[in-house]
Amino acid sequence: MTKAWSILPDEWKPILADRGLRPFRADQILQSLYRDYIMRWDDATTLPKDLRETLKTEFPITVFDIRETKTSADGTKKLLVGFADGQCVETVLIPAAGRFTQCLSTQVGCAMGCAFCASGAHGVARSLSSDEIVAEYMAGRAHGEITNIVVMGMGEPFANYDETLRALKLINAGRGPNLGARHITISTCGVVPGIERLASEGIQFELSVSLHAPDDELRSSLMPVNRRWPTDSLLEACAAYTRATKRVITFEYTVIAGVNDSRACAEALARQVRRVPQAKVNLIPLSPVQHRPDFRTPDERTMLMFLDVLMKNHVQTMLRRSRGKDADAACGQLRLRHQAAGAC
Numbered sequence: 167m168t169k170a171w172s173i174l175p176d177e178w179k180p181i182l183a184d185r186g187l188r189p190f191r192a193d194q195i196l197q198s199l200y201r202d203y204i205m206r207w208d209d210a211t212t213l214p215k216d217l218r219e220t221l222k223t224e225f226p227i228t229v230f231d232i233r234e235t236k237t238s239a240d241g242t243k244k245l246l247v248g249f250a251d252g253q254c255v256e257t258v259l260i261p262a263a264g265r266f267t268q269c270l271s272t273q274v275g276c277a278m279g280c281a282f283c284a285s286g287a288h289g290v291a292r293s294l295s296s297d298e299i300v301a302e303y304m305a306g307r308a309h310g311e312i313t314n315i316v317v318m319g320m321g322e323p324f325a326n327y328d329e330t331l332r333a334l335k336l337i338n339a340g341r342g343p344n345l346g347a348r349h350i351t352i353s354t355c356g357v358v359p360g361i362e363r364l365a366s367e368g369i370q371f372e373l374s375v376s377l378h379a380p381d382d383e384l385r386s387s388l389m390p391v392n393r394r395w396p397t398d399s400l401l402e403a404c405a406a407y408t409r410a411t412k413r414v415i416t417f418e419y420t421v422i423a424g425v426n427d428s429r430a431c432a433e434a435l436a437r438q439v440r441r442v443p444q445a446k447v448n449l450i451p452l453s454p455v456q457h458r459p460d461f462r463t464p465d466e467r468t469m470l471m472f473l474d475v476l477m478k479n480h481v482q483t484m485l486r487r488s489r490g491k492d493a494d495a496a497c498g499q500l501r502l503r504h505q506a507a508g509a510c
């Protein structure tokens with residue numbers, strides 16, 4: 167039994183042929199799935215009934231439900247998407263001028279254990295399958311046409327590489343939802359083999375790398391992944407990636423008051439980032455998380471100082487604002503609240 171949303175558009179014809187089904191049915195199936203966006207095979211009314219029955223048993227459409235929807239004052243929506251086994255993940259919808267960005271999760275929880283992140287506060291329950299990641303997208307597009315995807319929700323995409331890439335390739339496919347590869351950003355906490363693999367895919371997805379500290383001592387204290395792949399090996403992999411793909415890498419730097427927010431940190435960050443050709447930096451003020459009350463959001467002055475130091479060092483830098491704070495949109499918080507209430 168293969169889930170319909172895990173099958174890439176080009177795979178349908180051979181799969182149908184194997185079962186003695188006529189190839190033109192593949193076009194009808196794709197129309198139903200990705201033009202009509204059916205959620206149940208019964209709604210694929212262009213298909214004969216017996217074929218619908220076959221599809222139901224052999225290629226079921228993933229069942230999901232929306233456990234909760236939260237809308238924040240800035241228009242950001244956060245959905246809690248539940249799956250058949252009761253597990254659930256968050257997906258966030260972020261409207262901005264001319265854009266409608268969806269933030270996707272790839273795992274239930276996260277094993278990476280970054281100190282400031284709510285998603286990893288209780289480890290990982292399981293990884294999502296590709297069809298479940300596509301289901302999140304389907305849940306999102308019910309709220310409007312998605313123009314951009316960022317894989318910055320719960321989980322580490324490169325700890326679930328195959329399923330994540332399959333889902334993104336499906337969403338990108340011309341005869342699928344057809345979302346442009348350059349509108350899809352994968353964010354990793356620094357899993358070097360994943361960066362190397364992505365470089366060899368020959369696909370134009372955007373890559374973000376969560377750096378958050380300029381040196382090994384500080385980075386390891388915030389992000390255990392740094393002990394496995396220290397800063398030097400990470401930056402070397404990033405430089406190799408930009409050289410091989412000619413693509414930009416964006417480094418994410420979450421600024422935490424009194425932890426990684428000194429001028430010396432900013433200067434060291436600029437030096438590190440400049441080792442990678444075509445690198446950019448996104449500066450993000452920390453969103454407070456319940457399990458670390460000692461981690462606080464920096465003030466505006468600190469953010470501007472960071473920006474200033476990076477710009478003076480010719481590093482292309484963007485100041486990002488946190489969105490959807492009043493919807494618990496900061497990385498895993500809505501699910502934690504649900505868990506605490508015994509809901510999933």
Ligand code: SAH
Nearest residue numbers: 283318321322353354355376418420452453
């Ligand atoms: N595992 C991937 C993607 C998920 S996290 C990664 O680490 O990149 C998406 C981004 O949110 C990462 O840059 C992460 O470090 C950041 N983040 C996590 N918790 C945060 C918090 N409390 N405040 C601000 N940014 C946070």
